[in-house]
Amino acid sequence: MHLKDVHLACNDTMSKKKKKYYTVWKGHKTGVFESWHDCKAQIKDFEGAQYKSFETFDAAKKALNGNYKDYIGKNKKFSSSLTEDQLKKIGQPNYHSISVDAASSGNPGKMEYRGVDTKTKKQLFIQGPFEEGTNNIGEFLAIVHGLAFLKQHNSDRIIYTDSKTAMSWVKKKSCNTKLERNQKNKTLFELVDRAVNWLKENNYTTTIVKWETKAWGEIPADFGRK
Numbered sequence: 001m002h003l004k005d006v007h008l009a010c011n012d013t014m015s016k017k018k019k020k021y022y023t024v025w026k027g028h029k030t031g032v033f034e035s036w037h038d039c040k041a042q043i044k045d046f047e048g049a050q051y052k053s054f055e056t057f058d059a060a061k062k063a064l065n066g067n068y069k070d071y072i073g074k075n076k077k078f079s080s081s082l083t084e085d086q087l088k089k090i091g092q093p094n095y096h097s098i099s100v101d102a103a104s105s106g107n108p109g110k111m112e113y114r115g116v117d118t119k120t121k122k123q124l125f126i127q128g129p130f131e132e133g134t135n136n137i138g139e140f141l142a143i144v145h146g147l148a149f150l151k152q153h154n155s156d157r158i159i160y161t162d163s164k165t166a167m168s169w170v171k172k173k174s175c176n177t178k179l180e181r182n183q184k185n186k187t188l189f190e191l192v193d194r195a196v197n198w199l200k201e202n203n204y205t206t207t208i209v210k211w212e213t214k215a216w217g218e219i220p221a222d223f224g225r226k
Contacts, residue, residue: 021060101221102138113142139166
C-alpha cells in the first residue's frame with residue numbers, strides 16, 4: 001500500500017511484532033510504505049534507490065519531506081546487553097579512525113558501501129548502488145577503499161569494520177565470493193579486480209580492527225535501513 005498522503009488507520013498495537021515503515025526517496029514510486037515487501041518492489045532494479053526504515057509513520061513521513069543524506073546511518077539509541085566487566089574489558093572505540101560498512105537489499109541484490117569518520121560520522125566516501133552484489137563483497141571493497149583513502153591522505157588512523165569475512169579476504173588479498181560473474185555485475189567485479197590488484201601492489205601500515213557491535217552498537221558507517 002502506498003501511504004504518501006494518507007495516514008494509517010490500522011492499530012499496530014495488536015501485533016506482537018513491531019511494525020516498521022519504509023521511506024523511499026528515490027524508487028519506482030516514492031513515499032512511505034508499510035511493509036518491506038512493498039518497499040522492495042519500489043527499489044528493485046531502480047538505479048540509485050534511496051530508502052530507510054522507521055519505527056513510526058510520522059517519523060517516516062517527516063523523513064520523506066527531508067533529505068536522504070540526513071537520515072542514513074542514524075539509528076535509535078543503543079543499550080548493550082554485555083555485563084559491566086565485559087564492557088570494561090572491551091573498552092571504548094578508538095576515535096582516531098574511520099569506519100566502513102556495506103548494505104545490500106537481497107543477497108545478492110543492490111549493494112553499496114561507504115566510509116565515515118568514526119567520531120563525527122561525516123561521510124568520507126560512498127560507492128554504489130551496484131546492480132548486483134553481496135554484503136561481503138561490499139564490506140571487502142569498503143576496507144580496500146578505506147586503505148587507499150588513508151594512504152592517499154598520509155593518515156595513521158585505523159579502520160573499523162564489522163565483517164570478519166572481509167578482514168580475512170583483505171588479509172589474503174583475495175575476494176573469495178561465490179557470486180558468479182555476469183553482465184549484471186560486470187561493473188562491480190571490475191572494481192573488485194582493481195581492489196585485489198591494489199592490495200597486491202601496495203604496502204600499507206593501517207591497522208584493520210573488528211568493530212565491537214555488542215558493546216558499542218551498530219558501526220557508525222551503518223546505513224541503518226532495516
